Amino acid sequence: MRTSAKEPLLRNAATLFSRSGYNAVSLRDIAKAAGVNVGSLTYHFGSKANLLREIYARHTLPMNARRLELLGEAKRISNPDERLMAILRAYVVPAFVSSSDGDGGGAEFTRMRAVLSAEGNPDAQAIIADAFDETSRTFIDALGECLGGASVEGLVWRSQFLLGALYYALINPERVTRLSNGAVDGDDREAAVNQLVEASYASFRSLAVPSTAHQNSKETIDR
Amino acid sequence: MRTSAKEPLLRNAATLFSRSGYNAVSLRDIAKAAGVNVGSLTYHFGSKANLLREIYARHTLPMNARRLELLGEAKRISNPDERLMAILRAYVVPAFVSSSDGDGGGAEFTRMRAVLSAEGNPDAQAIIADAFDETSRTFIDALGECLGGASVEGLVWRSQFLLGALYYALINPERVTRLSNGAVDGDDREAAVNQLVEASYASFRSLAVPSTAHQNSKETIDR
């Protein structure tokens, strides 16, 4: 069998979608970027919507698997504050790392999710919900266990804010560079992850009810 | 002079853009929604890009004015923590309120900004940066004054997270409802504002350096 152009096509499509959204990218754009003919796309994927579905299929499972794996490690930490931090990291890191084959992560894929979610593309909408809601629920439960007495409302909204912050960090990193007059590099993903984890740590931490003071080895004053 | 269809067109266009993005909405969609002919659009706006520019012109100034007005009030609060809370509220509220004519706010407009920013539309990109960067800088400065010793990096990243959270709360409120199994209403904007302000308050608050403990009337333990 001749080596198929399917995989390069998937990669190129994901890149273009993540950059300009679903509607703005034509099949011919994708074909041109991959150096093949338009017909190849119909041959391999049948339709544009199905191409999108295949991109999701490629990334979703490995990424959620990685998240749950890290979550499992985090759950073994007994100190609630350290556990909270580890859980947040388990959620954020796989979404940010550059997809070095097989880890299923990929900032590019996450960025694509962000863009498609904003576009409100119906195809993407349903796929995303199916693929990520269960993982999100698992994380919210784990977060709740770290935070005695935290309300469902507080937990869910903060998880929403976390995802929004995560998305926007990938969508518009230039804004960070611009607003800091170049002092901060918005494209520095390691820094972004750390900042995001710290910020959401503080935001979740504030949900804990002080009265049920669980043993806490960290500073409780300010940070 | 006959009453022009320009304003209804602007409104309809903003609604459609905020729902599906810039590319997915055709001029004919907009015309149909407003019950007029396509030609009207070329007549009034010349081009699609210019229509977008006029929508921004309509909302940007009033909205930033309202933000700065509220910021001015907030700055008169002497207690740093209460001031911090008020500043965050001054940033968030005008972006969330439904645009009841003249206040310039508008969740719909903010949602549109969110969607366009994700789409990476070059037209929108430039307009947004010009219109909002200055206001953002002013807010970041004000926040920094409440938080002794906070690093620029921390401030800018958190402002990025705040904006991302704000955007995503408007883009995908159904997720909140879904993940809470209906217990929390993602479309309840007052609740969203409160949750967002509280969450970002905690996240910014954690930036303050404990040593330079400014006088603080609030609980410093947890929340």
Add this chain to the structure above:
DNA sequence: ATCCAATTTGTACAAGTGTACAAGACATGA
């Protein structure tokens, strides 16, 4: 009533869209 400028309509155009499909190119097993 008549004119006029502002607005709206209808229609046309070139360019680009997703999809379909016949024809060719290719490597592999017989």
Add this chain to the structure above:
DNA sequence: TCATGTCTTGTACACTTGTACAAATTGGAT
């Protein structure tokens, strides 16, 4: 060598896109 199944190409189709512009319509001032 040749037949076969897999892939690639080129091209065609019907449709939508943004834009342009002449013709019709409108409502107020004269």
